[in-house]
Amino acid sequence: MARAPKIEQVDADEQLMVRLAWACEVEGLTQAAAAAKFGVTRLKVNKMLGEARAKGVVRIAINSAFAPCAALETALCTRFGLDAASVVPVAGAGTRSDLHTMLGSALGQHLATFLNRPDIKRFGMSWGNTLNMATRFMQPIDRPDLEIISVMGGLATGSDINSYEITTRLGDLCNASHSYFTAPIYAGSEESRDLLQSQGVFKTTIEKIRGADGLALAAGNMENSLLLKDGLPEGIDPEDLLRCGAVGDIMGYFLNADGALIDHEINARVLGIKLEDLNDIPNVIIAAGGTSKLPILRAFLRRAAANMIVTDEATAAALVEAAP
Numbered sequence: 001m002a003r004a005p006k007i008e009q010v011d012a013d014e015q016l017m018v019r020l021a022w023a024c025e026v027e028g029l030t031q032a033a034a035a036a037k038f039g040v041t042r043l044k045v046n047k048m049l050g051e052a053r054a055k056g057v058v059r060i061a062i063n064s065a066f067a068p069c070a071a072l073e074t075a076l077c078t079r080f081g082l083d084a085a086s087v088v089p090v091a092g093a094g095t096r097s098d099l100h101t102m103l104g105s106a107l108g109q110h111l112a113t114f115l116n117r118p119d120i121k122r123f124g125m126s127w128g129n130t131l132n133m134a135t136r137f138m139q140p141i142d143r144p145d146l147e148i149i150s151v152m153g154g155l156a157t158g159s160d161i162n163s164y165e166i167t168t169r170l171g172d173l174c175n176a177s178h179s180y181f182t183a184p185i186y187a188g189s190e191e192s193r194d195l196l197q198s199q200g201v202f203k204t205t206i207e208k209i210r211g212a213d214g215l216a217l218a219a220g221n222m223e224n225s226l227l228l229k230d231g232l233p234e235g236i237d238p239e240d241l242l243r244c245g246a247v248g249d250i251m252g253y254f255l256n257a258d259g260a261l262i263d264h265e266i267n268a269r270v271l272g273i274k275l276e277d278l279n280d281i282p283n284v285i286i287a288a289g290g291t292s293k294l295p296i297l298r299a300f301l302r303r304a305a306a307n308m309i310v311t312d313e314a315t316a317a318a319l320v321e322a323a324p
Contacts, residue, residue, distance in 0.1 A: 014057075020045055021052045065089045072316040076309060079320055083307045086110055090289070090312040099290050099312060104133020107216065107287045107310045112139045114283070115146060115174055120213045124151035125170055126251060127163040128218030128226070130287045130310075135169040146176035151209050151217075152251045152272050153185040155230055181205050183271045185252045186233045190268040197271065209273050214283030219300060220249040221292040227252065236266055248296025250275065250286075257295060259302035278305035289315045298322060 016038065023034040024045070031049070035042040052058040062070070069087040076085040088102040111134060115123060125131060125148060148171040150163040164180055171178030183202065187193035196202055209215075220227045227249060228238050244264045245256035252270045254262050261267045261275065278284050284305055288297055289312035297319060300306065311319070 016040070017048045017052050017057060020048050021058045024049060025058055069313055069316070072313060072320060075320045076311075076316055080301045080306070080309075081304060082309060085308060085316070086310045087316045088289075088310075088312050090314065100129045100133050103130045103287055103289050103310055103312065105137040107131070107134035107285070108137030108139075110285070110308075110310065111170075111216070112141060114214065115143060116141050120146065120283075122147045122149060122208065122212045123170075124149050124209055124212040124215040125163065125167050126151055126215070126217045127154070127161055127166050128220070128288075129161055130289075131166050131216055131218055132161040134216070134287070135166060135173060138170070138173050140173050141175070143174045143176050146174050148174065148176050148178040149205075149208055149212065150179075150181045151212070151215055152270075153181055153183040155185070155226070161226065179205070179208070181209070181272060185227070185231050185271065186266065186269040187271055188233070188269070190265070193269050193271055202271070206273055210277050210281065212281055214285065215278070215281055216285045216287060217250060217306075219286060219288035219293050219296045221296060222246055222248055223292050225249070233266070233269065240264065241266065247299050248293070250296070250300050255296065255299040255303075257299055259299040275303075275305075278303075283307050285310065287311070291315070291318075294318055294322075 019038060020034050023029045023037060024031060029037065031042050031045045035045045049058070066089060069089055072087045073085040076082055076087070086106045088106045090099055090102050107130060114120065123146065127150075148167055150167040152163060154163045167178050167180060183196065187196055197206060222228070222238065222242060225248070231252070232238070241254055241262065241264060244262040246254040246262050246264075247257050248255065251272065253267050253275045254264065256262050285308045286297070286300060286306045287310040291314075294315060297311070297315065301309070301319065
């Protein structure tokens, strides 16, 4: 019901405010057109529309499943200092397959636009289900001057979500060149890691990754990740990692709840860039969702190395609520 006037006289300012709000918000007039129609300046129109929103005279309602997601995107950027966020609506009863599909779709759409930017010359890809799905949903683009590079070692077993397959598919989608980090994820020891990385071929590849214009990363949990199943070195027990405080991994590095590397030899055996190198790489995208990924996502966001997150609505809400 419309609000009745408080006193028996016309409030000319409020009347003009409502007329301007109606003209701009309902009739769709531009501020310049409304200013001309009512004989006021455009500055006055802008000021009165702002006042109308502040007083609740105008209230905007967005009737869409994406409305809460848009609010969460803003909240994530504010809380964690991100440049961008993409939050997808996923029903609570959805399967993990549904989740990977939705997240992959959102990431694929973002990459199709992002990788078309002429200033993006080299882009790195990690591996995982969500990044795999992103290559299934991304529209092809034509970027022969772009290079796609894998940013971490691969698994010995063939798989659609291995870094080599994902890098190849994304390169083909972009009509771009692609190159691999042809190494296992872990060396046999810290000493052998240093020895391998001092060799020219590995050194050159690592420097290329450090010089990338952006990266897409996945996050591994401590429950059922492919890394725990097929990627750990012989003799490394996941229970030992848990006892050291691990909540998950990023690029094979295991973090504790505060975002620090756990005190375990495995982190000294990772072949590739160091985790702190991410702070010097622009456009780092982390794509992950679901309850099991909450601890590692919180940990990684606390490192302030990410520029963008792609996640689902429930996970985003939990991240925002738990943020200090």
